[in-house]
Amino acid sequence: MxxxxxxxxxxxxxxxxxxxxxxxxxxxxxxxxxxxxxxxxxxxxxxxxxxxxxxxxxxxxxxxxxxxxxxxxxxxxxxxxxxxxxxxxxxxxxxxxxxxxxxxxxxxxxxxxxxxxxxxxxxxxxxxxxxxxxxxxxxxxxxxxxSSRKRSPSIDGGGVSGGSGGNSPSKKRSGDGGSKINDDNNTRSKSMSLAAFAARISAMQREGLVEEFNSKLGPDRGSDRPCDAFRRNRDRNRYADVPCLDASRVRLKGGDSDYVHANWVDGYQQANAYICTQGPLPHTVPDFWSMVWQNNVGVIVMTTRLVEGRRTKCALYWPKSPGESQTYGDVTVTCQSVDDQEDLVTTELTITQRDSCRSVTHLQFTSWPDFGIPHAAGSFLKFLDQVRSVAKERRGPVLVHCSAGIGRTGTFLTVDIAMRRLVDTGEVDLLGTVLKLREQRAGSIQTAEQYVFCHLALLEFAANIGLLPPE
Structure with missing residues (x-):
């Protein structure tokens, strides 16, 4: 001054x-x-x-x-x-x-x-x-x-490209720290047929969906639910305003602390189908791999880059070159192969603890900006289909993370759950899915644009599998 x-x-x-x-x-x-x-x-x-x-x-x-x-x-x-x-x-x-x-x-x-x-x-x-x-x-x-709203003739970003297939729901699986009784991920809103869902989007347009997000969802900080472990472990949290709910948090075993910023989340008719977590910090990478080993995770889904806009979003927690090995705590991680495609990098890893060895597939989606949406629903659906094809051959939950573990992670889970319900029942309840998701992972889906994208992706998926006309 x-x-x-x-x-x-x-x-x-x-x-x-x-x-x-x-x-x-x-x-x-x-x-x-x-x-x-x-x-x-x-x-x-x-x-x-x-x-x-x-x-x-x-x-x-x-x-x-x-x-x-x-x-x-x-x-x-x-x-x-x-x-x-x-x-x-x-x-x-x-x-x-x-x-x-x-x-x-x-x-x-x-x-x-x-x-x-x-x-x-x-x-x-x-x-x-x-x-x-x-x-x-x-x-x-x-x-x-x-009092009134002018509707545009089409929803922004609604281009249709690419394709994806769906898998039938898996068996229910229980685990520690998560839900013991899992419903169909349907809560305080009404499910509807696919035709009604498509007609509703056509009537509401993008502005109406944004208004629905702001009025019925909006910011969620989990302040009305216990987050004691989150507050006690400040140095293990990437962001100070992204809480980790006590009721669903993943608990580590055998270390000096049982805390890791991660929550169990139910899938469609499947308890504890996912682990949602933040991008590891440099000093929490050993905790991350302990969580992977302890819960028999076979698939890691990463929807962020390590650095975005010159800001670190996630620590490098795995070896990136074939043949390279790194030890994190008591877990040794070895890179076996890397397949680098346009929007997807697939890395095959082996993790070893003492005399036991397991395989883990790491899938990184690289074209999804923070607080934003993928440039096309088709590329995202292709990525989701790849995750499913790998996950059905592996046991254990699918671990999903971005930077905070709520925006892009929540969008990924919402679309996956909604697609499975649609294939199984022919019905859709995106609002109820998000509400249920937030009960276990606070703040899931951060922006109205991500909420709109869930609708567009589900419509495109329905068209791809022949449930809706392509137009």
Missing amino acids: TGSKYGNFDYDLSIRILNMLKGNYPARLKKVLIVTAPIWFKAPFQVLPGSLGGTRAHDHQAWLREACRRMGRTLPPDYFTRGGVGGGLQSGSGAASDTSSLTDDSGSAGTGRGVGGGGGGDWLLDGSVSMTDSVVIASGASGNGS
Whole structure:
């Protein structure tokens, strides 16, 4: 701030700088420090309420009226007198419900949508990296209202290419730390036929699916569920705001700690079908391989690159050259072969502990950006089909990870589970699948774009196997 002038602090420039940082999160900076303002800066005390050091007398009702005026909404004259702010119903009065008490200029009911932050502040620890915000100034619920929505003629990114096949559901398998009784991964939403699913997507379009994600899913930080081990093991967590739920966490045996940032997740009619985990840190690689050995993992699915945008997303935890061996803790890993294709790198590994030896296939999908979606559903379905063909020949759960183990990992699991249900029953319930998944791996599917992609991928899969017309 030394030597700074008023012209150095243009408002539009500040907004652009903040958007640049936000658009590259997790940012390359771990912290942004707000220091004392220059002498020439004068705080606008007249617009700040007294609780924040200003002089403005805050009137909440006046604030609501002004907000509605700016949004082009009108309030009924008795809005603040019938049951308090918010317009509670009076018994027997015949008053309109809350949903009709706030109207736009056209007279249609305005709808509100709130997305809560989930109380993740307890996990933003000093020196830790936040998955969703490396620059944190303030957090809280946000909402927006909309009375109408213009629909585009097609869903963005809906190009169809490639193909994939499906396998029938496997037998149920139980394991420690996971669900003991597994249902069909169907929870608080209704399943529907494939035809109804396709018609619903056509009617809702991308905007409608985004709104559904924001209103019914939104951010999930797992704050209402126990995460004690996660809090006790700060140095073993890649991100401070991606919790590991106690109820479903994978527990290690025989070491100084039983903690690894990983959760058991049920598949379709199969308990503990997957292990979802974060990309290992350099000092947690031995724990990662102990988990692989202990749970007889035969397939590792990696949906991230080691470095993305000059930021490390995952430590190198396996030997990459044929014939190379590395020892991690008490597990020795040897690379047998590498098959490097356009979007997929398949590495055959052998892992040895004492006198026992096992085979593990490592499949890395390389064209999936963080917080984003694959460039085409076809390449993703081809990758998923390859994972299935390998997994059906191996025992044990499939281990899936990206960087945090929730965004790309959650998308992979959601599509896989939905495809298996579709083949088995002819029905679809993507929303219920995500809700069930989040009960075991908090935060699964991070963005609305990933939620939309699940719908597109399932439609393309259905067309590929002849359940829908190609168009």
